[in-house]
Amino acid sequence: MCGIMGYAGRNNAIPVITHGLSNLEYRGYDSAGIAIFKDGQIMITKKAGRLADLVKAIGEPPAANLGIGHTRWATHGVPSDVNAHPHADCSGRIAIVHNGIIENYAALRKELILEGHDFISDTDTEVVAHLVEKFYADSLENAVRKALNYIEGSFALAVISQEEPDKIIAAKKDSPLIVGLGAGENYIASDIPAILGKTDKVYILDDYEFVVVTAEGVTITDFSGNLINKEIFNVTWDPISAEKAGYEHFMLKEIHEQPDAIRQTLRGKIKDGLVDFSEQGLDELFDDVKKIYMVACGTAYHAGLVGRLAIEKIARLPVETDIASEFRYRDVLWSPGDLMIVISQSGETADTLAVLREAQRNGVKVLAVTNVVGSSIAREADKVLYTYAGPEIAVASTKAYSTQLVIMYLLALYLAKKRKTYDQKTLAGLGKELLDMDVMTEKVLQEEEKIKRLAGKYQNVESTFFLGRGLDYAVAMEGALKLKEISYIHAEAYAAGELKHGPLALIDTGVPVLALISQDALAAKSMSNIKEVKARGAVVVAVCKENLQEVCQECDEQILLPDVNPLLAPIVSVIPLQMFAYYMAIFRGADVDKPRNLAKSVTVE
Numbered sequence: 001m002c003g004i005m006g007y008a009g010r011n012n013a014i015p016v017i018t019h020g021l022s023n024l025e026y027r028g029y030d031s032a033g034i035a036i037f038k039d040g041q042i043m044i045t046k047k048a049g050r051l052a053d054l055v056k057a058i059g060e061p062p063a064a065n066l067g068i069g070h071t072r073w074a075t076h077g078v079p080s081d082v083n084a085h086p087h088a089d090c091s092g093r094i095a096i097v098h099n100g101i102i103e104n105y106a107a108l109r110k111e112l113i114l115e116g117h118d119f120i121s122d123t124d125t126e127v128v129a130h131l132v133e134k135f136y137a138d139s140l141e142n143a144v145r146k147a148l149n150y151i152e153g154s155f156a157l158a159v160i161s162q163e164e165p166d167k168i169i170a171a172k173k174d175s176p177l178i179v180g181l182g183a184g185e186n187y188i189a190s191d192i193p194a195i196l197g198k199t200d201k202v203y204i205l206d207d208y209e210f211v212v213v214t215a216e217g218v219t220i221t222d223f224s225g226n227l228i229n230k231e232i233f234n235v236t237w238d239p240i241s242a243e244k245a246g247y248e249h250f251m252l253k254e255i256h257e258q259p260d261a262i263r264q265t266l267r268g269k270i271k272d273g274l275v276d277f278s279e280q281g282l283d284e285l286f287d288d289v290k291k292i293y294m295v296a297c298g299t300a301y302h303a304g305l306v307g308r309l310a311i312e313k314i315a316r317l318p319v320e321t322d323i324a325s326e327f328r329y330r331d332v333l334w335s336p337g338d339l340m341i342v343i344s345q346s347g348e349t350a351d352t353l354a355v356l357r358e359a360q361r362n363g364v365k366v367l368a369v370t371n372v373v374g375s376s377i378a379r380e381a382d383k384v385l386y387t388y389a390g391p392e393i394a395v396a397s398t399k400a401y402s403t404q405l406v407i408m409y410l411l412a413l414y415l416a417k418k419r420k421t422y423d424q425k426t427l428a429g430l431g432k433e434l435l436d437m438d439v440m441t442e443k444v445l446q447e448e449e450k451i452k453r454l455a456g457k458y459q460n461v462e463s464t465f466f467l468g469r470g471l472d473y474a475v476a477m478e479g480a481l482k483l484k485e486i487s488y489i490h491a492e493a494y495a496a497g498e499l500k501h502g503p504l505a506l507i508d509t510g511v512p513v514l515a516l517i518s519q520d521a522l523a524a525k526s527m528s529n530i531k532e533v534k535a536r537g538a539v540v541v542a543v544c545k546e547n548l549q550e551v552c553q554e555c556d557e558q559i560l561l562p563d564v565n566p567l568l569a570p571i572v573s574v575i576p577l578q579m580f581a582y583y584m585a586i587f588r589g590a591d592v593d594k595p596r597n598l599a600k601s602v603t604v605e
């Protein structure tokens with residue numbers, strides 16, 4: 001994980017870099033650092049803790065027109081001042097920031113120590129600084145190129161040297177890196193939000209690309225030095241989308257952005273009620289599909305669970321949804337007619353990317369569902385369907401999930417049309433209902449005060465349960481994940497019918513159970529299970545559709561959802577769970593946007 005930002009230009013580099021890093025903190029936030037030139041020498045300031053601690057440590061920023069910065073999510077070595085990046089060589093004349101993992105660092109470190117290099121940190125990154133030092137003869141560029149021959153693993157690197165204070169050298173393999181192009185100033189960064197508002201022109205680097213960045217220009221080559229001509233990518237994200245825009249936290253803002261994100265994701269894909277993917281060029285991809293594998297991690301996996309049920313139900317096609325870190329070590333029985341769908345907000349998740357590659361190695365085509373244009377997954381997949389959620393900054397995913405659900409439904413409707421499992425009128429009716437989901441989510445957002453009050457009431461609990469059947473179970477899993485990751489309250493999701501096979505033993509007086517009741521055909525069955533937990537002292541909060549209010553009347557509290565088609569209900573039923581998690585975390589004083597131990601982009605296995 002980790003975020004990298006570099007600047008070469010006319011303005012003071014420090015505020016530019018720290019502002020860029022603030023938009024990359026979602027990638028890691030356990031320590032931060034910056035390297036600039038002061039009085040002809042490299043000056044490194046780095047601090048364990050948040051970026052704000054670094055800014056405080058820097059104080060009044062000294063004048064500097066070039067520098068590199070880093071925000072870290074520790075992999076090798078605890079978060080500490082000394083392990084924070086940038087790292088320097090023995091002489092302090094070279095500084096480096098790195099995102100990724102140098103897999104052979106232990107062997108390299110041993111060798112370099114034998115050669116007389118002094119190491120001060122526990123990180124894998126420090127070996128790169130010493131390797132560059134070892135190979136530095138005529139130019140930094142050549143030294144970095146030589147060092148790259150020795151390192152194995154994943155990296156996005158940025159390096160500066162006291163001998164050549166006008167340039168940043170950067171290189172990439174398996175970790176994201178972009179170059180922002182300004183007038184008389186240029187940037188490098190791990191992701192687009194870092195440069196939003198500075199420039200909308202970027203190069204999205206591919207693996208094995210090597211860049212020299214100065215204020216005046218950018219040169220891109222491969223690792224051997226052959227020039228590469230890349231297309232400039234125009235960023236269309238509004239700079240405000242990476243700001244809080246008056247909300248206290250990104251997560252709350254992003255919860256409220258869901259109606260618009262859903263609208264944007266649906267735009268242009270439903271014509272006369274029927275899903276049309278001709279613009280996305282998907283028709284051939286599905287021609288001979290007999291089975292779909294859907295693979296993802298965390299929240300994206302939960303979207304895949306909904307996708308499985310929706311596609312099986314209306315397109316009558318077998319779907320298997322699995323967790324990427326498990327799937328990649330299975331011995332899958334691939335067959336002709338298999339299609340892989342990977343789902344990833346960031347498009348950089350290491351396990352998901354590995355599954356994509358594994359499927360392609362086995363001759364299976366891959367469709368990616370992602371939010372980030374130019375991400376590794378978007379670039380490597382055979383076809384891409386984008387979610388148009390805009391930048392999601394809070395670590396806990398909200399609007400990316402609801403837009404992933406939209407894509408799942410679009411796929412289900414598209415496949416149903418293609419496979420003629422339903423007549424056009426029925427499908428057009430469903431298409432129309434899907435188009436209305438933006439308005440339906442707006443209605444649920446109006447329940448905020450009630451959900452906040454409930455969170456206030458239950459803020460001190462130690463454990464919670466989320467129950468549901470069918471699609472409600474898939475959403476229950478997402479609700480439990482949201483609550484545990486940001487409020488640190490133990491939360492378990494169970495299929496309502498499974499509880500009595502063991503976990504019912506955990507239900508005791510006062511334990512809150514959030515019960516999802518949006519599936520008309522299963523509501524009565526779920527209520528029987530709710531009675532079982534109530535009989536053991538649980539307090540039950542029902543998240544139920546208006547039309548099922550009667551069925552849910554024995555629950556202690558009700559949060560009402562509009563009466564939508566049960567198939568589409570996950571899009572609305574997840575919202576109260578996201579808000580509940582948010583307010584529980586707020587009442588408990590947790591850092592909602594940056595929960596402990598986590599990072600948004602998980603580029604390690």
Ligand code: F6R
Binds near residue numbers: 352600
């Ligand atoms: C939870 C969350 C994570 C991600 C997971 C996959 O709120 O955000 O569980 O969903 O790390 O990330 P992506 O979708 O970027 O592959």
